[in-house]
Amino acid sequence: MRKGIVQLVAIGIVLGVLVTLVAVLFQWLPTSASKEFDRIQDIYWFATVISIVIFSLVGAVVVYSVWKWRVPLDDDLDGPPIHGHTGLEIAWTAVPAILVIALGIVSAVVLSENGQASSNALQVKAIGQQFAWRFEYPDYGDFQTGELVLPVDQQAQFTMEAVDVIHSFWVPNFGQKMDAVPGIETTILVTPDRTGAFAVVCTELCGLGHATMRAKARVVTQAEFDAWIAEQKA
Numbered sequence: 001m002r003k004g005i006v007q008l009v010a011i012g013i014v015l016g017v018l019v020t021l022v023a024v025l026f027q028w029l030p031t032s033a034s035k036e037f038d039r040i041q042d043i044y045w046f047a048t049v050i051s052i053v054i055f056s057l058v059g060a061v062v063v064y065s066v067w068k069w070r071v072p073l074d075d076d077l078d079g080p081p082i083h084g085h086t087g088l089e090i091a092w093t094a095v096p097a098i099l100v101i102a103l104g105i106v107s108a109v110v111l112s113e114n115g116q117a118s119s120n121a122l123q124v125k126a127i128g129q130q131f132a133w134r135f136e137y138p139d140y141g142d143f144q145t146g147e148l149v150l151p152v153d154q155q156a157q158f159t160m161e162a163v164d165v166i167h168s169f170w171v172p173n174f175g176q177k178m179d180a181v182p183g184i185e186t187t188i189l190v191t192p193d194r195t196g197a198f199a200v201v202c203t204e205l206c207g208l209g210h211a212t213m214r215a216k217a218r219v220v221t222q223a224e225f226d227a228w229i230a231e232q233k234a
Helices: 002-025 035-068 086-114 222-233
Strands: 122-129 132-136 147-151 156-162 167-170 177-180 186-190 196-202 214-220
Touching: 002 035, 035 086, 122 147, 122 167, 122 177, 132 147, 132 214, 147 222, 156 167, 156 177, 177 186, 214 222
Parallel strands: 122 156, 147 214
Antiparallel strands: 122 132, 156 186, 167 177, 167 196, 196 214
16 A cells, blocks of 8 residues: 555655646746736746646546556456545535635736726726737827837726727737727736836637737836937927
């Protein structure tokens, strides 16, 4: 019995290490450039850890069972009847329920934090139209630009509008995504935490030119942002 448990644990550890290497060595998500995406990635890794543990446990039982209790190729007899194990059935019902509840709680907390607007949030209007993005900065005048420029470490509140059909605003490195729907305004919050150049894409199939609906996004220092605003006004 003890030998079997040791073998089972060893198989689980090997599987866990292999799956962990796959999770860590490959970049499955874009590099985060916002505080909101940092929180989203925390949920991702929380769920990943849970998945690795469950996969290792189940995989170890399957591999051990196939290896230990395999039958000869010419054995066509039915296996012995098994009534079941009440304690085990309760465990594999209760544990997943607890994990799902934990994921729900963590996700709700992150969703709430990502939806809290600060009093000094930069107001940006994102307008989607086949097949381009336009941006307005109500706090700085009526100019429009095809380039999204944001100051680092300042929260921006985007108000989405669509002129024709449904579009979806997404900067992969910001993590947040929101539909732009004709006739209504939707909002989303982003707090860039590192400078750089990124891509704005539409993730809602909006017509033949959907794949070309791209725009540039730049996150700059406050001084560079102020200079850019002055240039746009001029």
